[in-house]
Amino acid sequence: MKKGILMLILASGSLLANPENKTALKTWRDSPDGIQFTKWEASPAGKKVHAGAVKINRAIRGNASLVGVVTSLTLPEGSSLGFGIMVNIQGDDYILTFGGEVDQEFDALRDLQVNDQINIKSHHVSKAPKYAFAILSPTYVTQGAKLLYKRVQAKGGC
Known part of the structure; x- marks a missing residue:
């Protein structure tokens, strides 16, 4: 299995119900990447990121809307997550x-300013040692009554 898929398994306990996934997770945890991830999780930086993920995970699982304030219109330097913003x-x-860019898909998001308040519904929160922040994958983002972003479901996918 690829590292990214296993990160998803780590971030989503519901995937661990399948015995094959549990075996894959154990195999990955015993690998050099898994050992490094486990050490990062136990570090102060990893604990901070984990606490942030846990703090909003209940709202995400309950499909609640989260209120966020835009803190930066760019992602941390060296990020390989595609288009995104920082929110508090x-x-x-x-x-x-938001992933890779497609033409004008993110034009409404580009109009945001620092300190703008937005409402977010997210379908997933994850964490990675490369980043000092938990990572949200939004389902949709609104500002007031204006829809800024709505995730398009992949055809034939989950």
Whole structure:
């Protein structure tokens, strides 16, 4: 399995119900990448990111809308997450990532300014040692009554 898929398994406990996924996770945890990830999770930086993810995970699982304030219109330097912005939700900073760009798909998001308040519904929160913030994958983003972004479901996918 690829590292990215296993990161998804780590971030989503529901995928661990399948015994094959549990075996894959154990195999990955014993690999050099898994050992490094486990060490990062136990570090102060990893604990901070994990606490931020846990803080909003209940709202995400309950399909609640999160209120965020835009703190940066760019992602941290060296990011490989595609287009995204930084937001503060309930006192913690998060990466809000939208993936690769497609023409004018993100034009409404580009009009945002620092300190703008937005409403976010997310379908997933994850974490990675490369980033000092939990990573949110939004389902949709609104500002007031204006829809800024709506995730398009992949055809034939989940």
